[in-house]
Amino acid sequence: MVAAAVPHRDPRAPRVLLIGLIFGPPGSGKGTQAARVEKEFDMSHLSTGEILRSEVAHGSAVGKEAARIMAAGDLVPDELIDRIVESRLGRTNPTESVLLDGFPRTTQQAKALDLMLAELGRRVDFVVALDVPEGLLVDRLLHRAQVEGRADDTREAIMERMHEYHARTAPVLDHYRRAGVPVAEVEGVGEVDEVFDRVRDAIKRVAGRI
Numbered sequence: 001m002v003a004a005a006v007p008h009r010d011p012r013a014p015r016v017l018l019i020g021l022i023f024g025p026p027g028s029g030k031g032t033q034a035a036r037v038e039k040e041f042d043m044s045h046l047s048t049g050e051i052l053r054s055e056v057a058h059g060s061a062v063g064k065e066a067a068r069i070m071a072a073g074d075l076v077p078d079e080l081i082d083r084i085v086e087s088r089l090g091r092t093n094p095t096e097s098v099l100l101d102g103f104p105r106t107t108q109q110a111k112a113l114d115l116m117l118a119e120l121g122r123r124v125d126f127v128v129a130l131d132v133p134e135g136l137l138v139d140r141l142l143h144r145a146q147v148e149g150r151a152d153d154t155r156e157a158i159m160e161r162m163h164e165y166h167a168r169t170a171p172v173l174d175h176y177r178r179a180g181v182p183v184a185e186v187e188g189v190g191e192v193d194e195v196f197d198r199v200r201d202a203i204k205r206v207a208g209r210i
């Protein structure tokens, strides 16, 4: 017998459909917080980092191309990432809220996303940007290296990822600010639950305005 799916929320509750981004430097807790946001707000979580790691694990053509780039701490080419996201977004239900984690990471990716969403009649509704001092980010990633052994958590790759973040990813926030998208900067330091309380409040504030 197939067990009935347990709904996350009251289906009679008014539903606000959202496209949200969780944004921040490497190790700021995007993936950690996204898992909680996904449950709390009934959103589909789409993490480009997770998709790429799964492609690497399966040894696919995309994975073979991405593995060396990721291990060096560099960003995977925009065209490759845009194709992955476009195909995943095309498969999402138009009545689904979506949380993008780790994408867009360049202004080019942000522009490509705007076009993809416009074709679906949607737009980015909010950005939650996690703010964590760099020293703490490095400590977290070096700790994760011991626990999970991720190929891109070496000290050298971490430094390259920080460099890429400042040079190519941080400007994405201005892209959204200029477009009038609400950007909530949230302090990402503290216990995971404590950070989540701030993230949840920020999303509720934004959703309340839509």
Ligand code: B4P
Pocket: 024, 025, 026, 027, 028, 029, 030, 031, 032, 033, 048, 049, 050, 052, 069, 070, 073, 074, 075, 076, 077, 081, 101, 102, 103, 104, 105, 106, 109, 140, 141, 143, 144, 152, 161, 188, 189, 190, 191, 192, 195
């Ligand atoms: P991602 O998978 O996005 O990884 P990340 O930035 O390292 O981590 P995240 O911020 O999600 O941190 P996490 O919650 O895990 O990207 C990996 C790589 O994929 C990129 O470097 C790039 O090569 C490639 N890539 C992905 N997307 C791309 C794109 N769009 N374009 C091009 N290339 C792309 O947290 C980190 C650690 O901190 C964990 O160990 C966690 O347990 C801990 N932590 C979290 N919150 C904490 C808290 N509050 N206190 C203490 N520790 C905490």
